[in-house]
Amino acid sequence: MRVVVARCQVDYAGRLTAHLPMATRLLILKADGSVLVHSDGGSYKPLNWMSPPCTVREGTTEDGRVEWTVTAKAAKGATPDTLRILIDELLHDSSHDLGVDPGLQKDGVEKHLQELLAEHPGTLQEGLTLVRREFPTAIGPVDLMCRDITGISVAVEIKRRGEIDGVEQLTRYLELLNRDPLLTGKGRVRGIFAAQEIKPQARVLAEDRGIACAVVDYDALRGLDNAEDRLF
Template identity: 65%
Template structure:
């Protein structure tokens, strides 16, 4: 991972347009190609970002930009859309790179782990004719919570959260991009399942063709309890 602390401004164009005025920020360039701009607030959410697959080029600034104090320009272009992130670097305060290695992935808490188990047993909650392929379906970047097939036999990747937020949608997006490279699985649909899904996460998911499903944990537990009884 490359981490750059710099005074910078940024412009995002494509499906939406956004602008970040000049300020000191942390820019993260991850091994998967993603580029994220962070401020010193706002919790874990970046101010703006580009998800892979994308390419990044470092270019000299135009003469007009030099007059404004721009030292270099990063151009990050998505490979499957017109989305483009341009970062004007005025001053680089720190530029470091670190090899983080393979991450074991997030360890689910009790509720999320139980939700996964319950949904695997009650996979028909996703739709009529759905069948389970397996839980913890392995990929090169971590396991998908549930891999299933719909009534027509199509592949479906399911990401399960207790609270569905934007980072969960991003996680599922990365899984889908990888799984859809496998001709034995493609096309793979995505389902984002959670007890509660934040409005921003729902908008992002639907924009990316990912279906959202709200899970009733208590009702699912009730079905589990009833099925375990003899009388």
């Protein structure tokens, strides 16, 4: 990895064109050829960049300044994306051998929430029992298929943040599920939209379509789980 601080000007041409006027920035050249251009603010997104696979060519302009030309591997029949970095003044330049990174270990995303709710469907609605997780349909799997105390089927869609498109998704599932006589024997399939946070518009749309909303407390669910673990 090469780390450079330089006064530079950057031009990108590809799916869009973008231009960065001359200013001091941090330039990172990774081992795979990818390049990042960072300023001293903003979030993790660089001002400009080139994703791998790509190649960097170091050249010199007519007036003797260094210019890097980063070229992406061209897609079939298209002009490849290019990033031109014109360097006016080099303030720092160092290279480092980082080796291969062992990678990130994550925990606590939607899958985990689904596991916890599959273990404790009763927290969504009194008496609800699990039929199966990832219940397959022609347009994709329903997160949880359950049955309520009266035997009616209940489809549960789980999101971390409940927004309007999640309600649309559940609506499509319900439309399809309600054509299946095996599921509608005891009455029309109901829907529950479960999320750690449900946006107002999503709630309105869900209620308008007769879909129940359930706000899920992740920490409390994890607590339930740990409590049971201690019993066995």
